[in-house]
Amino acid sequence: MKSAGGARPARERGRGKAATWGLVALLSVLASSGCDFDLHLPRIPLEPVRSCTEADQWHISGFIGTDVTSGGEASAIRMIVGQSRELHVVPDGYSFAGCKDAIASVRWISANAAAANLGPGVEVAWLTALSPGETRVQAEVTLTTGTVHVASLSVFHAESRQTVSTIRVFPAGLPLPGRTVVFSGTVRLEAGNAGSRSEAKLPFDVPHAGTLDMVVDWQTPTNRVIAHVCPGLVPEDLGCAPVIDGTHSWGEKPSTGAASVAPGVYSFWIANSGTEAETVRYEAGLTGASR
Secondary structure (H helix, E strand, O other): OOOEEEEEEOHHHHHHHHHHHHHHHHHHHHHHOOOOOOOOOOOOOOOOOOOOOOOOOEEEEEHHHHHHHOOOOOOEEEEEEOOOEEEEEOOOOOOOOHHHHHHHEEEEOOOOOOOOOOOOOOOOEEEEEOOOEEEEEEEEEEEOOEEEEEEEEEEEOEEEEEEEEEEEOOOOOOOOOEEEEEEEEEEOOOOOOOOOOOOEEEEEEEEEOOEEEEEOOOOOOOOEEEEEEEEEEOOOOOHHHHHHHHOOOOOOOOOEEEEOOOOOOEEEEEEOOOOEEEEEEHHHHHHHEOO
């Protein structure tokens, strides 16, 4: 059955794909069993790949609803000094890859680069918060036909999308009352290679029960650094069940997290799976009265 617009519903397309792969698996089993068979299969029609047009609308993605804060007369996207986010410019309805042949250039613009600066990019650019203040972020997409589209930031709330033009940068948080740094330093990690990663396992002592927090940061936003805090010592060739699983979403840094812990030995487990070597800064803090 088709929808009013002529396209098959997503659920029906999903059933079709599952049936196709099921048939492929069945044929593989029959072939490996030595059975002789002669099947005349109908040709499965493929849906045409859509190309972008001059009429398409463009937007910038990279933030979600929880990043929006209300203050003053309008909503804004909240960032903290030192935070970086990966932004993507995309046309409505499909990915940037389907439009590469139609794009002449992309120019990323931060109206106040002193507050938040945009790293160079085409489909992707990194936005880094530098100092308290506000800025507006846009991307000018020029097609090979000469048509220019101006893309604004969009934030998704469930199934709806909201355009939020302002980035509001706040100072880094003040130390929590009673917080003590129990372990900190830097470590140099080589670039990951062909799916592998360079890692460090760094043990430290927690003197008493409390809330243990971690902050792990690095230099190059486009690198992917993953950080955890593990109980005890972490064996050389093994992982752990982390007590703190740092935020390590692709496209965001630094990595942070916190958890209630008992006194004892813990370890940072930090890995670089990016394409460049990194100097990683790590810190563990403990808040709570000594027991």
